[in-house]
Amino acid sequence: MPDSPIRKLAPLAEQARQKGIEVFHLNIGQPDLPTPPEALEAIKNIDRKILEYTPSEGILSFRQKLATYYHRFDIDVETEDIIITSGGSEAVTFAFMSCLDPGDEIIVPEPAYANYEAFAIVAGAKIKAIAADIEEGFSLPPIEEFEKLISPKTKGIMICNPNNPTGYLYTQQEMNAIRDLVKKYDLYLFSDEVYREFCYTGAPYISAFHLKGIEQNVVLVDSVSKRYSECGLRIGALITKNKEVKRNVIKFCQARLSPPLIGQIAAEASLDADPEYMLNNYNEYVNRRKFLIDGLNRIEGVYSPIPMGAFYTVARLPVDNSDKFCEWLLSDFHYESQTIFLAPASGFYTGSDRGMNEVRIAYVLKKEDLAKSLKILEEALKVYPGSKVRQKMASEETK
Amino acid sequence: MPDSPIRKLAPLAEQARQKGIEVFHLNIGQPDLPTPPEALEAIKNIDRKILEYTPSEGILSFRQKLATYYHRFDIDVETEDIIITSGGSEAVTFAFMSCLDPGDEIIVPEPAYANYEAFAIVAGAKIKAIAADIEEGFSLPPIEEFEKLISPKTKGIMICNPNNPTGYLYTQQEMNAIRDLVKKYDLYLFSDEVYREFCYTGAPYISAFHLKGIEQNVVLVDSVSKRYSECGLRIGALITKNKEVKRNVIKFCQARLSPPLIGQIAAEASLDADPEYMLNNYNEYVNRRKFLIDGLNRIEGVYSPIPMGAFYTVARLPVDNSDKFCEWLLSDFHYESQTIFLAPASGFYTGSDRGMNEVRIAYVLKKEDLAKSLKILEEALKVYPGSKVRQKMASEETK
Numbered sequence: 001m002p003d004s005p006i007r008k009l010a011p012l013a014e015q016a017r018q019k020g021i022e023v024f025h026l027n028i029g030q031p032d033l034p035t036p037p038e039a040l041e042a043i044k045n046i047d048r049k050i051l052e053y054t055p056s057e058g059i060l061s062f063r064q065k066l067a068t069y070y071h072r073f074d075i076d077v078e079t080e081d082i083i084i085t086s087g088g089s090e091a092v093t094f095a096f097m098s099c100l101d102p103g104d105e106i107i108v109p110e111p112a113y114a115n116y117e118a119f120a121i122v123a124g125a126k127i128k129a130i131a132a133d134i135e136e137g138f139s140l141p142p143i144e145e146f147e148k149l150i151s152p153k154t155k156g157i158m159i160c161n162p163n164n165p166t167g168y169l170y171t172q173q174e175m176n177a178i179r180d181l182v183k184k185y186d187l188y189l190f191s192d193e194v195y196r197e198f199c200y201t202g203a204p205y206i207s208a209f210h211l212k213g214i215e216q217n218v219v220l221v222d223s224v225s226k227r228y229s230e231c232g233l234r235i236g237a238l239i240t241k242n243k244e245v246k247r248n249v250i251k252f253c254q255a256r257l258s259p260p261l262i263g264q265i266a267a268e269a270s271l272d273a274d275p276e277y278m279l280n281n282y283n284e285y286v287n288r289r290k291f292l293i294d295g296l297n298r299i300e301g302v303y304s305p306i307p308m309g310a311f312y313t314v315a316r317l318p319v320d321n322s323d324k325f326c327e328w329l330l331s332d333f334h335y336e337s338q339t340i341f342l343a344p345a346s347g348f349y350t351g352s353d354r355g356m357n358e359v360r361i362a363y364v365l366k367k368e369d370l371a372k373s374l375k376i377l378e379e380a381l382k383v384y385p386g387s388k389v390r391q392k393m394a395s396e397e398t399k
Numbered sequence: 400m401p402d403s404p405i406r407k408l409a410p411l412a413e414q415a416r417q418k419g420i421e422v423f424h425l426n427i428g429q430p431d432l433p434t435p436p437e438a439l440e441a442i443k444n445i446d447r448k449i450l451e452y453t454p455s456e457g458i459l460s461f462r463q464k465l466a467t468y469y470h471r472f473d474i475d476v477e478t479e480d481i482i483i484t485s486g487g488s489e490a491v492t493f494a495f496m497s498c499l500d501p502g503d504e505i506i507v508p509e510p511a512y513a514n515y516e517a518f519a520i521v522a523g524a525k526i527k528a529i530a531a532d533i534e535e536g537f538s539l540p541p542i543e544e545f546e547k548l549i550s551p552k553t554k555g556i557m558i559c560n561p562n563n564p565t566g567y568l569y570t571q572q573e574m575n576a577i578r579d580l581v582k583k584y585d586l587y588l589f590s591d592e593v594y595r596e597f598c599y600t601g602a603p604y605i606s607a608f609h610l611k612g613i614e615q616n617v618v619l620v621d622s623v624s625k626r627y628s629e630c631g632l633r634i635g636a637l638i639t640k641n642k643e644v645k646r647n648v649i650k651f652c653q654a655r656l657s658p659p660l661i662g663q664i665a666a667e668a669s670l671d672a673d674p675e676y677m678l679n680n681y682n683e684y685v686n687r688r689k690f691l692i693d694g695l696n697r698i699e700g701v702y703s704p705i706p707m708g709a710f711y712t713v714a715r716l717p718v719d720n721s722d723k724f725c726e727w728l729l730s731d732f733h734y735e736s737q738t739i740f741l742a743p744a745s746g747f748y749t750g751s752d753r754g755m756n757e758v759r760i761a762y763v764l765k766k767e768d769l770a771k772s773l774k775i776l777e778e779a780l781k782v783y784p785g786s787k788v789r790q791k792m793a794s795e796e797t798k
Contacts, residue, residue, distance in 0.1 A: 003650065004653070007653055030451055030452055031449070032449065033449070034448045034449055035447075035448065035449055035450045039450070040445070040447075040448075040450075043442060043443075043445060043661065044442075044443050044445070046439075046442060046443070048434075048439075049433045049434065049439075050430070050431065050432070050433055050434050050628050051434045051438070051439075051628070051629045051630070051631040051632055051665070052429055052630055052631050053429055053630040053631055054631060086485050086633065086655070086659070087655065087656065087657075089654065089655040089656055090655065093655075097521065102501065102523065115654045115655075115656075118650070118651075118654035119654065122496065122521070122651075122654075124501065124523060229449050229450070230450045231450070231451055231452040231656070231657065232450040232451050232452055232453060232657060232659070232660025232661070233450055233659065233660065233661065234485065234633075234657065234658070234659045234660075251402065251517070252517075252521075254403070254406055255488065255514045255517035255518065255521075256485070256486065256488040256489065256492075256514075257486065257488055257514075257630070258486075258630065258631060258633065259633070260485070260631070260632065260633045260659040260661075260662055261631030261632065261633075262442065262631070262632065262659075262661045262662065262665075263659055263661065263662075266450070266661075
């Protein structure tokens with residue numbers, strides 16, 4: 001099981017704090033926005049004497065309500081297609097374990113969520129990655145690149161849409177290309193759509209379940225963690241219309257007995273969240289996104305494409321090695337007793353040479369902290385030994 | 400992934416209910432006793448605006464308090480040895496995945512908790528079983544039988560103590576024999592001790608961590624599910640002093656991000672449960688155990704050893720095939736519009752021919768329902784076509 005660069009940096013952040021340095025966490029996907037009051041209220045109102053197992057596939061009323069929720073997005077699934085899991089993590093794990101045999105391969109455009117690889121390892125499967133290009137805004141790599149990787153071992157494609165870490169939202173044309181490939185080779189399409197509520201450009205969110213003719217191939221992964229700021233509940237879902245996959249997934253669900261009871265109660269209540277609550281959170285992300293991306297692109301040598309969804313961007317920095325830069329930010333730098341924790345992009349690529357000057361930045365901090373973070377980044381790039389900005393400044397000085 | 404016989408029977412129980420038949424559930428390990436009020440209160444008093452991820456290894460204060468809890472049982476572990484998991488299920492899964500490679504083997508005395516096999520399959524490992532004998536009260540099979548199975552692929556032994564499904568409690572002598580074997584072959588000892596609070600005979604509970612000289616080999620599995628009637632919280636723990644195992648387990652923990660937040664809060668509060676609450680539950684099980692075992696052994700042809708712990712017994716019935724008998728009880732029989740759901744023991748054995756006239760009975764029902772259940776069993780054995788009691792009665796009639 002590989003170690004992620006973020007995890008290696010965590011002790012440095014702790015050490016910085018102990019030295020009295022305030023650390024702005026732009027490295028994690030833990031939203032700072034409030035959980036819906038409906039969820040907190042539901043937890044307070046639990047009136048049970050025994051906190052029992054729930055059915056292995058989840059509480060029926062919750063699954064029914066989720067079906068209605070998906071219908072609002074024109075996702076045509078029924079209660080029986082929805083299996084509740086302990087977070088999206090378990091949904092991905094069970095999807096891989098149920099659909100893949102040891103030695104099987106799945107194709108993943110990258111940068112990609114680092115733990116997909118961990119879950120593939122658990123299933124004994126292998127990820128074959130195709131790098132998306134920051135210059136293309138991290139759009140889907142040419143479908144021919146996917147086709148080149150297809151072998152008899154290839155069993156599926158995994159996408160995340162809107163994308164973590166890039167914030168990219170796949171277009172209809174791109175989704176159609178994926179659909180045709182999935183159909184041609186009869187592959188599974190694992191689609192992680194946990195950020196569907198966060199699409200900012202007016203471009204449509206296209207679910208894997210919107211694609212005609214591959215309904216039996218789609219395994220959708222969902223979670224309430226990001227949508228409702230409920231990461232701690234550990235409630236996700238695996239959605240499939242494929243009876244055989246469903247049967248396999250249920251066996252894994254039964255072995256682990258039950259998803260968390262209280263999390264399900266709170267998540268079910270969250271489906272009744274006030275539309276104004278959802279809109280406020282949405283607007284907050286819209287504002288932060290504009291503020292952050294504008295700010296990043298104003299810093300000399302920094303480039304960020306404009307993310308269309310989720311609450312991340314992958315930016316290119318004028319540094320030699322973003323692993324080292326992120327480490328240096330925590331261990332050797334502070335500006336007015338503050339510093340920033342960024343996620344080196346190397347953790348989102350399987351190839352060791354990719355993304356070496358890229359970082360993921362999550363806009364899960366309020367605007368004033370984002371402003372400070374941007375200032376810290378700008379100042380850091382002026383003095384970091386491996387910074388091209390510093391080198392340029394130095395060479396100008398000697399002229 | 401194998402299908403368990405209990406799960407195959409569940410739809411029949413549902414159909415019986417729909418026909419207006421009351422079904423007594425002696426088939427499951429879901430206690431009917433109340434959750435500690437301290438836990439329910441802690442949930443009501445949660446005063447957070449955001450339900451965030453917890454650390455991957457669990458909330459620090461909870462782990463600290465758990466260490467103190469274990470010290471009460473002379474289990475010498477520290478906070479850093481304790482990793483919080485999503486139920487005991489995840490603890491077993493992560494233990495196997497962290498210690499075993501695909502193709503590795505573990506030896507398990509059986510009858511054994513059915514899902515161990517499922518978790519071994521997830522890790523790509525194989526269970527080698529040794530049958531314990533009902534005539535010996537399900538005591539540990541001779542250690543020479545274990546030794547015969549040891550090959551270079553053997554990496555560990557898994558025990559459950561007190562035992563699910565048999566209620567057996569391993570003696571000091573048996574535990575010493577296990578210790579010596581573990582030491583001789585440098586094996587892991589996976590020890591599931593979730594029923595430690597439920598030991599009824601005055602015989603000591605011997606934890607794997609009580610065994611001297613194998614501290615680095617022990618991986619202890621725990622859970623609050625049974626202890627505090629909190630199955631729905633999904634909170635367990637994996638405890639190891641082995642740094643390498645710990646490092647591996649933490650990686651799996653990080654990949655799934657966090658155990659459930661609210662479950663941890665409730666479980667931590669449960670550690671302060673009133674001793675009277677614990678004693679009441681304990682006494683209730685003591686009474687039920689005596690009542691059930693006496694009642695079983697009074698029924699013609701039925702035999703149950705006296706379980707020393709947990710809240711199960713495995714009994715022998717005078718039937719041809721307990722899978723068929725348990726099915727028949729749900730589909731073809733009722734006595735005064737009531738019937739019983741028993742767990743066929745075949746699900747607790749890996750060999751297809753073992754336990755064919757045994758069932759597991761959980762005493763998770765109040766005494767009056769246990770009384771009714773015993774009566775139903777007695778009447779059923781008089782009329783079940785494959786019952787030796789019925790056959791005997793018929794042959795006596797024709798004399």
